Amino acid sequence: MSDDEVKEALADESRLRQRRWLRVLLLVSLAILLVVLGSEFPEYKEPSRHPQVATVGPDDQLIAPGERVGFIRLGLHIAAVEERLGRGRAKPTQTAVLYRFDTAGLFCAVQRGQVSSVLVSNPIYKTHAGLSVGSDADLVVRELGDEYEYEPLEKNAPPASPTPGPGLAPNGTGMVYGYTLHYWREGIHVNLVHDKVETVLIMAPTNN
DSSP states (O other): OOHHHHHHHHHHHHHHHHHHHHHHHHHHHHHHHHHIIIIISOOOOOOOSSOSSOOOSTTTTBEETTTEETTEETTOBHHHHHHHHOOOEEEEOSSOEEEEETTTTEEEEEETTEEEEEEEOOTTOBOTTOOOTTOBHHHHHHHHOSOOEEEEEEEEOSOOOSSOOTTBOTTSOOEEEEEEEEETTTTEEEEEETTEEEEEEEEOOOOO
């Protein structure tokens, strides 16, 4: 095998590991979010007129794909995040430590002390075009385009009623089916249920 073939094989293996890590992170993040929202989180309240994060300009609550969410830039040390948002609740996973910030509605995946991705569940954070948690799938595609990877997802829902409502499986399994749109090159991954944005994940862009 030539050197070029070896390098290409190693690159393919690296991309495969990266995609596998992201899928694990997404599933773990969604699972934690669902458990928290279902049992541990207090009922969501409208953001305070005096948010914890100091205003640094007109884009202080901006979602910038592949770069940042508010002041939290990818690569920022977790100590700087906790200095602004307060102490987060840490949960170790196989690939990273997840820090949960209840009031802000943010999850940070941390590797070697630095933020590697940010999961957003709070609609106060928006992209330049206004895409946020709660946005319709139409806005997602219109802003980010149609060069995405589609991944179906499912999660446990409350017990199904005799007549399943919208989104419940007709066989009464009590499963809600959603999907993720992976915009790898832009560094943004959008989870949707009922064609509504449920969470937004920001991480470094890749060539997948």
